Amino acid sequence: MNITLAIIVITVLVSIYAWRNESLLDNLVLNPQKVFRRGQWYRLLTSGFVHADFGHLLFNMFTLFFFGRLIEQVFGALFGSSGPLYLLFFYLIAIVVSDLPTLFRYRNRSNYNSLGASGGVSALLFAAIMFVPTEKILIMGVIPIPGFIFGALYMGYSFYESRRGGSNINHDAHLFGAIFGVIVVILLYPPVVSSFVEQVSGWRLF
Numbered sequence: 121m122n123i124t125l126a127i128i129v130i131t132v133l134v135s136i137y138a139w140r141n142e143s144l145l146d147n148l149v150l151n152p153q154k155v156f157r158r159g160q161w162y163r164l165l166t167s168g169f170v171h172a173d174f175g176h177l178l179f180n181m182f183t184l185f186f187f188g189r190l191i192e193q194v195f196g197a198l199f200g201s202s203g204p205l206y207l208l209f210f211y212l213i214a215i216v217v218s219d220l221p222t223l224f225r226y227r228n229r230s231n232y233n234s235l236g237a238s239g240g241v242s243a244l245l246f247a248a249i250m251f252v253p254t255e256k257i258l259i260m261g262v263i264p265i266p267g268f269i270f271g272a273l274y275m276g277y278s279f280y281e282s283r284r285g286g287s288n289i290n291h292d293a294h295l296f297g298a299i300f301g302v303i304v305v306i307l308l309y310p311p312v313v314s315s316f317v318e319q320v321s322g323w324r325l326f
Contacts, residue, residue, distance in 0.1 A: 123204040124188035127211060128181050131237060134169040135177050145170055150219055150234040152227045164223065168215035168237045180237045187241070187248040194251055198309055210304060214243035218297035222290055234290045242297030246271060247305045250312050254323045268320050274298065 138145040150167035154160050171177040188207070195210075196203030218239025226232040248255075253268035265273075278295040305312055 122189070122192060123207050124185065124192050127188065127208070128184055131169050131171075131184075132177065132181060135171045138170045145235075148235070150222065151230075152223045152225075152232060153230045155223060156227055164216045164219050165212060167219065167235045168212075168240055170235045171237070172235060176236055180241050183241050183245060184237065187244045190248045190252075191244050194247075206308070210247070211240045211244065214297055214300050214304075215240040217300050218242065218293040219290075221292045221296050225292065234293070236290070236293070238290065239293035239297035239300075242294050243301030243304070246298040246301035250302055250305045250316055253316050253319050266323060268316075268323075271298070 134148075138148060148163065148166040148170045150163045151160075155163055171180065188211070191210070192204060192207045194203075195206040199206050215237065219234065222234050226234075249267040249271045253271075254266050256264040257267050257270045258264055259270065275295060275298055278291045278298070281289070282291040282295055
């Protein structure tokens with residue numbers, strides 16, 4: 121079993137078990153006040169392994185399956201046998217980093233909770249876009265759009281919704297996960313920038 125599938129299996133099992141155990145779910149979600157007041161920093165990571173419902177879980181795991189496998193292959197080509205470890209650390213750190221803005225933004229809201237793998241998944245998605253920016257991504261599963269255009273729309277929408285507020289979706293995790301993914305792949309493999317520019321500049325609509 122590759123590391124991407126291992127992450128998916130673990131996330132699915134933990135999410136399903138947490139749905140049956142409300143106490144466990146409460147102990148795993150990101151609650152900023154509990155992090156600061158009780159020192160429960162582990163929540164920054166564990167919140168990425170639980171989900172609100174089956175639809176939330178399915179969407180994240182479906183995206184993780186496709187883009188996680190792609191980045192696992194890329195890291196394997198770049199780092200050899202250490203590739204799977206690079207992917208694992210990349211994903212786990214992305215979950216934590218993408219939740220930091222939420223942690224500080226809602227540190228005084230005792231009733232605020234956040235959960236889901238969206239930050240880590242966004243990081244993998246945007247890492248994939250950096251390597252293959254003109255590959256099609258299906259919006260709503262039916263509308264094909266080049267990855268670099270999708271990425272621009274995604275980040276713009278996430279930024280807008282984050283500033284607007286009032287949503288149950290953690291758009292900050294989406295946005296900062298995406299930024300993390302772009303920055304890290306550039307640091308790990310700087311030639312990806314020139315490759316990205318070359319592919320985008322050569323793209324034609326027709």
